[in-house]
Amino acid sequence: MYKPHIALEVRILLGEIPNIPAVKAFCPCGPASSCPICREEPGAAPILNPLAARKAYLLTRGLGGAIIGEAAYERNLTTPTAPEGHALSRYSVKLGENASIDLTFHLCRKKIGISEIRIEEDAGRLMHTAKGTFWDYSTAGLPSLRLKTAADFEIGEEAEVFLSDLRRRIQYLGILPQAAGIPAKFPAENFIRCNAYVAIMPYPQAPDYFVKLRNLNSFNFVYKAINAEISRQEEIITSGGAVLSESRIWNEAKNSTEPFQVRTNEEKPRFEIPPGIKPFVPGPEILEALDNFTVELPESRRDRLMDEYGLTRLQAEFVCDEKNRADYFEKTTALGAPPREAAQWLSSWCIKEIRRLGLSLNDSPLSPGRFSHILKMLLERRIHGSIAKQLITAVLEDDRDPEGLIREKGWEQLRDREAIEAIVLKVIEANPQEVRRIREGDAGPIQFLTGLIMKETSGLAEPMLVKEVLRDKLSVSLVYVLSMGGAISGSVGEDGAVESGDETILKDLLTANNQDNLYQIDPSKVRFESIQVGRLLSEEIVPTDWAALIETIAEKLNSGTANGIVVAHGTDTLSYTAPLLYWLFADAGAPIILAASSTPPGQSTEAARTMQKAVALALNKPRGVYVVHGGKVLSALNLKFERIGFGADQFRNWNTERPLFEGSSLLTGPLEADQYVLSQLLEDAVNSMCVIKIYPGLRSDYLVSLMDKGVKNFFLELYDTGTAGFREGPYSLKRAFTIGKRRGCRFYCSSQQEGIVDFSGYTTSRELWRAGAVPMGPYTTETAAARFLAASIIADSDKELAELMESESGGSPGL
Incomplete structure (x- = not known):
């Protein structure tokens, strides 16, 4: 097994700030000027730019490093000679060391060591254009911060996360100009450049070479170039070749690295301390500023x-x-x-x-x-x-x-409750037949009366308030009962098979055996509207059925008429539908209860008791998504169908410290989409995904053939807490992951056992992580797949979809 070793050299340009005069790092000259110091004349001592020094110390403090109080001036002997008109003194001074950043990528947490923080002169930048590569010396001599990390990275994505974290920190510390009020058209990333050093070695050997990737000028290029270089080196080594120690540059058009120059020991950074030059010692104004400076860093502020x-x-x-x-x-x-x-x-x-x-x-x-x-x-x-x-x-x-x-x-809505109450009473008095139907249990006229009230106010009355006042004046609590079929509303045929039923059966269940009044449901206070969403057995559900259910729920929630919603559902696919509704409606303004029975009405009292308990929850809970089955109330997340049969132990919640009913949905507002759009989004999502249980001998080319059919999102049930075969050969997943990564595929990983996938326990799981597997933490396969379906409805791009999938994969409260 090979392990990549990656280090970064990050340069942060401090002197190219719009509208601020530029001053060199070690003398008072501008970038196109020269003086005895930058001309390296004998006896001319460097003068460290005090603003640059303060920022270097500030960054060291912000990264938890050690400040060097007496910093020796060094001369970098490998700094390239600048052309005529651009004098460089080649001085460098190390002001901080032993810093670090803690980062997390795909649930893998690690500390990235930062060995040194220096102030150096900017030597210019390598520019890549269609006409070729050339040096831009317009910033030569200006101060730049140089950070050097340990070779603690393993993949390019980690390096990108690190650079994004570093960018946030230096903004919060006021080191980058955007934090000082510079407009957003000068993005922070423009001030950061990076070299990457990449090597792969058989585990656990340390590298004896590094390939330098030069002048990577975007975070996206850093991760792409590193991953491309890892693949290139691995192909060379596995073919029996040797990797040449060289400098390479990134070619975005070809999606590959290209040779730039061979690296020798003489070309690696070498420093000497010039004799007779006193070290830099920070003055009291810098030390006082450091002592008085406090800032809340981004991760602390986020928490x-x-x-x-x-x-x-x-x-x-x-x-x-x-x-x-x-x-x-x-x-x-x-x-x-x-x-x-x-x-x-x-x-x-x-x-x-x-x-x-x-x-x-x-x-x-x-x-x-x-x-x-x-x-x-x-x-x-x-x-x-x-x-x-x-x-x-x-x-x-x-x-x-x-x-x-x-x-x-004229955009303001009518919010005068007294005025609305007067109009509501007027409409109620003028429509006695509709009011009588409502009081007899028919909820249909509520929408009709609401329309009349809105007409009376020229459409300016606030609809939610209208419905609230109307329900209050009619003394009505409204629970919608939606039928998705299943045994709870089914019947047993002559051959003994359960057949999909009729929604009228559900209404009968609400009064069956009601003499016990177990759930204190007062029929005179409740009006039910049973809606046939689907007359099917739950194993027959397809995306259009989910679309119909989601649209109906959203419509009832947005109307403001629902005190609660009950969904009668079968058991076979309940583990998918329940989390799908949770991810969409967990924080909606009314509770959603999924009711499922192992037996149809007529075989036992289970269906009736389940429906009555579900309605009671719908009346008494303010919000949340609940599952009622076998006398138990279960969480919609991590719901596992564990055995066929009867009773309360068919379903169980995995990886759950306590049942989670309420939380944050993936939505950021009301869901407004018609059934056709929802069907298209869900069909596209389902057509792009595949759920696979990993087994011994699963051929890698099976997954590749699925990719050829258009599958881009794989949900893999791995062994234990996240292991699978990665040994070279036809049964290794490595080839599939490598091809999939190139094609933009995603591999979301859960466990076949009741375990939390974090890829930290085994060397094979680390290989999966490096190859691009996304651990779904404590989530079961069904819950992860349902999150993907919900995210596919909401996300506007593949990037946003990936963010929604991974934003809380480490676990929600209670998981």
Whole structure:
């Protein structure tokens, strides 16, 4: 088994800040000037740029490293000679050491060591164009921070995560100019360049060579180039060849690395300490600034925002990705905006419109005060979501106050409860027949009465308030019963087989054996609307059936009429439907209860008791997704169908400390999509995925043939906590993973046993992780697959889909 060893050399340019005069690292010259110091004249001593020194010390402190109080000036003997007109002194000074960054990628946590932090002169940059490669010396001599890591990386994705983390930290520390107010058109990544050093060796041998990948000027290029180089070196070694120690450059068009020059020991960095030059000692102003400087780093702020504001991990990571953005968010919430809604709107419509108009968040007309005011109007139901979008766009385009805009355009909804109550009573009195039908148990006229009330208010009455007042005046609690077939509404045929049933059976179940009144259901206080979503056995479910169910649930939730929703469902595919509804509706405004029975009505009282318990939950729970089966209430997540038969032990929740019923759905607002669109999205998702149980002797080419058929998302049930065959040969998964990675496939991994997949226990699992396997943590295969289906409905891109799949794969509370 081969293990990659990867180190990074990161350079952060400190001197090329727009609108700020550039000064060299070791003398007071500008980049196109020269003086005795940068001309290396005898007796000319270097003068370290004090701002650069402070930033180097600040970064060292922020990365937990040791500050060097007496830093020797060194001369880098391998710095290339600059052309005429660009003098370089070649000085370098190490100001920090023994720092580190903790990173996590695909549940693998590790510490990346940073051996040194230096201030050096920028030597210029290697530019790649269609006409060739050339050096740009416009920044030569300006100060740059150079970080050198240990060879602790194993794959390119880790390096990309590290660089993103480093970028956030240096923004939060005020080292990068964007944190100092420079517009977003100068992105932070433009100030960071990277060299990567890559070698692979048989485990556990240490490398005796490194290939240098030069001047990688985007984080995306870093991960691509590293992974391409790993593959190149592995092909050479497995073919019996030897890898040449050389410098290579990344060719994005060819998706490969190319030779640049052979590396010799003489070309590796060599330093000498010039005689007679005193070391740099930080003055009291630098030390005092370090002692007085405090900053909340991004990971700490992310965790605090999750705890303090109830944000999901994905929301908190987006908000905290830039310090300015996190500051804006907290200013908005301090002014009274609801936090989760602020994060939701900030990450979706606000950023989309700000980018469309070429603005930056902090300098846009949408100040925290205006943004907070819009969100409070939305919370108070003075406006609805569509109006909020128009209002945000209008504020950004016209620099107008939102209050004046809604008055001018007549966008405000009628929220006067007394006025609405008067109209509701008027409509009730004028429609006695519809009211009588409602009181006799028919919920259909509620929508008719609602339409009349909206007509009376010219459509300006807030619909949720109208329905709330109407239910109150009619003394009605409304539970929708949706039938997806299954044994609970089925019947037994003459041949003894269970057949799909009729939704009318469900209504009969609610009064069957009701003399016991086990769940205190008062029929006079409840109105049921039974809706036939599908008349089928659950094993016959296809994506269009899920689409019909999801659309119906969303419609009832968005209407504001539902106190609760009960879904009668079969047992065979319940483990998929339940988590699919959880990922979409876990935090909706009404509870969703899935009711399933092992036996059809007539064979036992199980179906009746299950339905009655489900309705009782629907009436008494404020929100959440629940599963009722065999007298037990189970979580929708990690629901496992463990044995065929009767009773309460057919289903169990795996990897669950406590049942999880409420939580954060993947949605960031109400789901608004018609059945046709949902069907297309779900069909596309199902057609792109395959669930496979790994077994001894599974041929790698079987997976490749599935890729040829268009499968791009594999759900693999691995052994134990995440192992599978990776030994070379036809039964190794390695070839499939290698081909799949090139084709953009994703491998989501769960366990065949009741275990948590984290790829930390075995060398074979580490191979899977390096090859691109995504551990789904404690989630079962069914729950992971359902998350993928839900994410496919919501995500606008493959990148967003991947983020939704991995944002909480380490486990939700209770898992």
